[in-house]
Amino acid sequence: MNPKKPLEPTRRAWTKTAGVTLATVAAAGTLESCSQPSARVQAWAPVSIYRAATYSEELYDLVRRIIAEHALNVSGKRVMLKPNLVEFDSQTVINTNPKLVHAALEAFRAAGAADVRIAEGPGHRRVTLDLADASGYFATVPGFESHFTDLNLDETTKVDLVRPQSKLDSLYLPNTILGCDLLVSMPKLKTHHWAGATLSMKNLFGVVPGGVYGWPKNVLHWAGIPQCIADLHALFPKTFAIVDGIVGMEGNGPIQGTPRAVGVVVAGASPVSVDATCCRIMGLDPARIGYLQLTAGEQNLGEELIPQLAGLRLSR
């Protein structure tokens, strides 16, 4: 893998291998059964793949389990949940399902977080509260407005990028995100017609304020989409990821693709390893996803280097 020359991802529908992969996931192994990384190569942070067939009440227990198994200490911390809200539609799979987000809100509160907020800055539709309402967030999350911050319209601070890979050297970013102790990226499992996949790292485009950069946040496109994803990841490297893969989207994502029942929630403390795992679930080679290649650098994204902490096992 040559990090200086990222490969362009091939847009395609998820192959049948994704289904086969997940079928074998049911015959779950344990962490002990996973291949251990080579002593010469650093392993990525572990990832968990959990079975979740529907958006049921069981999600509330599931997110508690995620917090416990990943030993997330959020006691007294400010936690920011960042779902992916794109379009006015509660019937399709464009947006992160509000049930999972509410489950996370409740679980992080129960884990002792001092404050848990939901925050998003959509890139297409301007009126975020209307979008959240139409997406079922008001109906699912009691008192939604009091827990929500529109990142497009938040107070901002200009932040210098850390060794930028894009053409940008700084970005105005929302103070709500800059001030939180734990950012939890909660994307939908989707293919993306330009980035290859839109997962926990691409989801960070939503922290770039539309109130400054517009709708869509076209500055990021001109500066290079994979490179900007890598730059945002460098600003928020400790982001925890919980991916809504219960029903994902394949084909012409992130908006016009078709629903695909996958039945998983994928979680982990390394967005890179979570996204690489999600790519494999979708039948995409992570090494062909430009932004993953950029963030991984010289470090190999081989499946054997991404330990699986608990739950289902991605077969090889």
Added chain:
Amino acid sequence: MLYSEDLLGRQNADGGWSYFRGGSWTEPTCYALLALAASGTGHEAEVRRGMDWLKRCQRPDGGFAPRESVKESTWVTALPLLLPPRTQGFDRAKAEAWTLEQTGRESGWVYRLRSWMLGADSSTGSMSFDGWPWYPGAAAWVGPTALSVLALQKLVKRGGGPASSSDLNKRIDQGLNYLLARRCRDGGWNHGSTRALGYDSDSYPETTGLALLALHGLNNPNVNEGLARGEQHLAACQSSEGVSWLRLGLGAHGRAPLPSAAGRVPNQGEDGSNITETGTSRPAMHGGVMEIALARLADAAQVGKNSFLDV
């Protein structure tokens, strides 16, 4: 009147308005000032304080920042230019000159040559016209183009300014052609991306209303299709801001809201102190300054005073 009281109650101590709460931003401040102006005389002290705040957002290059703490001029520069001439306090000529200088990055010859060499589809002419970007250095989009066209149209009607009327009209024509070229296949407008990798994109209510507003007075089959799509959007719109933009856009072409949509016009709570959630058949209002101001402007337009078009 109730709208005015609500807006006045939301004015920040610094004179500006926020979108919902918190610090002042240029966009809601301009719409609040436009809505107050549409309400007639009065509120001079509040308008003056608003203009004083707005003046602080004008940058040395003549453009306006979206808020005081952002040190960049952006698309919001078109908004102060929509305010009535009697609202003084900023350097209008410099703002006009800044606006005229802005084009989408795709307008540059390098990009056009590259697109041509890569075999980009030029059948729609969508790359042939100069629109306006949200942010300097990025591509042109429907929202900032429509607002900049409206601002320049006002400038032509008023006379004066840094450019000749001929130059202004050329630029306005570019903007109008940009909007016509960026119409979605379904008839309306989204932000300006009509196709992506071979797939047609859907239009949005708010951008359809805004584009129709800028295209007022054009008798064109494309505009007629846009009007039809706008009426469809209005019947199903889930956003009160979307409803207001559609009312403004359709009204600018002499189209009154359809009877089925009339009940969707946002209403204010009876106590007048706040905007309350409306009935089940109407989009909810969340109490944002933009919602209130745009609803006021749409109401005024419906009785003959369109603040985006009148000088």
